[in-house]
Amino acid sequence: MDIDPAGQTILDVAAMAECVRNTAGALHAAGVRPGDRFAVYKENHFDCLLLAAAGIRIGAIPVMLSGLLPPDSVRPLLQRVEPKLLVTNRRLLEEKGSDGSALSSFADRTLCLDGGVPDALALADLLGGPDPAPVPRGDDELMMLTHTSGTTGIPKLIMYTPEKLQGQMARLECRHLPPITFGRNDTVAMFLPYVHARSFTWIYSVLTLSPAKVLLMSENDPEIVGPMFRQHRPTVIEALPIDFLKLEKLAKEKQDDAFSSVRMFVGNFDAMHWSTIRTFLNSSRHRFPVWREGYGQSETGGLGMTVITRYRANKRRDQQPGPRKVGRPMPGFVQLKVVDPETFSPVPNGRPGIVLARTKARCVGYYQEPERWNEKAVGEWWNTGDIGVKTRTGALKLLDREVNYAPGASCLEQEDVIVDYLPEGHDVALLPVPDGPPVPVVATPDGLLDRGHWRKAVRGLPEMAEPIVIAFKDMPRTGTGKILREELRRRHLTGAGHVGTGRWT
Secondary structure (H helix, E strand, O other): OOOOOOOOOOOOHHHHHHHHHHHHHHHHHOOOOOOOEEEEEEOOOOHHHHHHHHHHHOOOEEEEEEOOOOHHHHHHHHHHHOOOEEEEOHHHHOOOOOOOOOHHHHOOEEEEOOOOOOOOEEHHHHOOOOOOOOOOOOOOOOOEEEEOOOOOOOOOEEEEOHHHHHHHHHHHHOOOOOOOOOOOOOEEEEEOOOOOHHHHHHHHHHHHHOOOEEEEEOOOOHHHHHHHHHHHOOOEEEEOHHHHHHHHHHHHOOOOOOOOOOOEEEEOOOOOOHHHHHHHHHHOOOOOOEEEEEEEEOOOEEEEEEEEEHHHHOOOHHHOOOOOEEEEEOOOOEEEEEEOOOOOOEOOOOOOEEEEEEEOOOOOOEOOOHHHHHHHEEOOEEEEEEEEEEOOOOOEEEEEEHHHOOOOOOHHHHHHHHHHHOOOOOEEEEEEEOOEEEEEEEEEOOOOOOHHHHHHHHOOOOOOOOOEEEEHHHOOEOOOOOEOHHHHHHHHOOOOOOOOOOOOO
16 A cells, blocks of 8 residues: 555454554645545555545545556646645656646645655554544535546536435445355455445445455456465456456466355446356356446446346347346435437337436435436436346346447447457447437457458348458546547547437447
């Protein structure tokens, strides 16, 4: 942890609490006071969570920014919040924006956690002072800001209050629902963006449900993960799409047993390809492993959940045709309805439409962007910007984002089928255009595509344009692994329009 000079790697709850108190004292010594905003923009380590807790303890408002955000996305966010203090590290401080601006110019003061930067405060100089008294927060007061993924441009900053984050989002997370939640004997491995609201609801579930051990992962390198998992034997793993992609080769190694004890894999943030789900479920030696897929948004928390068994995952994706189910709404917590995108009138079951959600966990706004919030808030309902279909039994099937939706087809479904038939290390993004078939962008390990493999993968699917082939490393993604489809359009489809409006992205 960057905030711990002792360099502890094994912590109990008491040690974490002590770290929070010490850091609260350091933030206070840096001039942070109740009501002040301070930005956390650093490497993705677990102590991002503890930094936020330390600031909230003294009444300040943490603004949590991923260290993977590009400089030109971070600077507008810092300008928007005008932080009293920027907490960061030397590597990020030395990066310049495209206009040559220094990161430190966007805050009153800068605290460099690893020191050695002129005109910046050093953490070592601030530790050891008195522990300020806690400043309680009202249920409806602003407690924290985090950002959206930024797949379509500069991220939005979401406003969380204690009532929304703790009282609603975390409350659902803390239900004891075996076998799909933690048990006291579980060893839980967690790969997370520790600045995301998901990590804050998750830590409540850890403290409430008390698994035996938690592995706090900030590396997805198989050379690091493999030995760790063989030593500690996780039974539950939650990770991002990018983490599962990096670890897929490790899961396929027959002689390796890093995942042999896993009873549940948990996927969040974006849908995983069917072939990847199959690989991980087959890597477990548990009698009945499952894959738990969550559906939700940062503004709302969880909206639905589905569970995939090993038996089901071992069927080819095109043997289960149709859009994938993302689950049913949580009873008593969430309502979902599908409406016409023009009239907002409910559509019959089985007909595509915009997915609206109603939940008490919906956050209170986008910081200093009320017009963007009002575009998506429909009374008590929230416009997810997704196109979906509701079944007779109340399950939701997801087709596409509205901006990427071509009537009569589902790009998400077709991508799933294609990747299931392509060799390992391939990925695909379908980009619909108004005046022709969708354009596939295919990412391969070496930037070359075997046309025989391609013809087999798209056999039986609707017509597509000739594929654009790129190297896998050149597929633009967010820090959580989501494909930046707008960036692909800018690079490869100059001047091509969208099939959707993009109003609710």
